[in-house]
Amino acid sequence: MSAETVARTSRDRSWWGWGWADAQPDDAECVALGALVPGTLARPLPLPEVADLHIGRPAAEAPRSLGHLVTYDPEERASHAMGKAYRDVARALRGRPGRIPDLVARPARDQDVADLLEWAGERRVAVVPYGGGSSVVGGVEYRGDAHRAVLSLDLTAMDRVLEIDDDSRAARIQAGVLGPALEDRLRPHGLTLRHFPQSFEFSTLGGWLATRAGGHYATGRTHIDDFTQSLHVVTPAGTSTSWRLPASGAGPSPDRLFLGSEGTLGVITEAWMRVQERPRHKASASVSFTDFQAALLAVRALARSDLAPANCRLLDAGEAALSGASRDGHAVLVLGFESSTGPVADRLSQALELARAHGGRADADGQDRGGPADGAVGAWRSAFLRMPYLRDGLARMGAVTETFETATTWDRLPALIDAVRTEVGAAAHKATGHPAIVNCRLTHVYPDGAAPYFTVISGGRPGDEVAVWDDLKAVAGEVLHRHRATVTHHHAVGRDHRPHYDLQRPEPFARALRAVKRTLDPGGILNPGVLLDG
Structure with a gap:
């Protein structure tokens, strides 16, 4: 150790x-x-x-x-x-x-x-x-x-890396291992899973698999699904172990049944995961925009390019100010590139050129220094890791703070962001009598859409904070549903998102899921109320 x-x-x-x-x-x-x-x-x-x-x-x-x-x-x-x-x-x-x-x-x-x-x-x-x-x-x-x-x-007692296949670059890992311990166990082999959700320090491989967690990469391999080779799952009806394969067209994937099942169909106890060499070359930079809509177009162009930035997070002016990445009312795009095989400075330069073509101004870069740049990039990273603690501090002061994330297509994205800012902000003001801060950042981007992440902060109603939060959650869910944006991109459904998840999923699929639940968990004991009624 x-x-x-x-x-x-x-x-x-x-x-x-x-x-x-x-x-x-x-x-x-x-x-x-x-x-x-x-x-x-x-x-x-x-x-x-x-x-x-x-x-x-x-x-x-x-x-x-x-x-x-x-x-x-x-x-x-x-x-x-x-x-x-x-x-x-x-x-x-x-x-x-x-x-x-x-x-x-x-x-x-x-x-x-x-x-x-x-x-x-x-x-x-x-x-x-x-x-x-x-x-x-x-x-x-x-x-x-x-x-x-x-x-x-x-599951945290089941925390070992059981086997490493160097030929296939994969590792068999028990599900209870926490993120930092997993990286510690892979590091001597020069390997990494390279999956870093914000909860990395306090979450497990099994939790990532059960919730289809989103991680480090802003483009390309954004979800834990992309790193999963096979799953081993214990259910009340027996144990399910899928074959290790690079790809397969043999019917519906058994792994897809359990990825995102949130512990209601079985207990994931281990998995073969695709690992990779640790990156040795890194470069990062920040780009500021006076026009948030222009920044959205720049990010869309980056997502459609073949540059594949590891980090491509766009912060609106409020989020940039909250994180200390900008104090001048500008939106900030945080860019990062990494590779285990060769320098990435050229890809960063191309990305900055593309951003400038959409009105961006490059503020700082850390080309191939082996770590994030200073300035806006460093400020954002520090705030990113500290933010959950600050939320708890605000909660102790009676403030109501909520974060929620979603994903939608590029054609719907601007209207969705405007609606969330307007309607959730108004709902918070109505519920508390105080003006609300509603900020937005893009955490993951794709050629066909993006995942916006919203932060809502408002004064509360002393002793009634949970009721206010419930009201805001309901309004946010209604806005997402009306704009055909998913109820969650990487936080999972749990119990809090159930009402709008039920509206989002097709009814034939819901009936099939209930039948699977009855088959694998006939006593209905596994995580009752998650995904399905208890």
């Missing part, structure tokens, strides 16, 4: 908020954040304590044969009760986290998973698969009372 990994594991995760407990904003920083948003509290809400939740006795206990796998510790149960959405943080701060799991299990092998599922099925215990717990869509909590007890199935 590397020194870096030891340092990480010696720190405590926050049970109620994002990331490391010692990285949360202190009271003074919370007050400073609150001063930026009209209508916040005079002082921050106190940090919540597990003892204040008065967690009761578990409604079910595992048999002695499984006792070595489970814990009933109140803090463990509280930390597995929900994910890390604003809704979750606000509930924890108010002492209302929802249904607390009765027990937490950490299986070490496939047979442990199968045995736990068998026991849960016999006792009608709901099983919620759990990786890093970073879900922002209600994907790792139980809602309702149809099951006598709830088991949180934590």
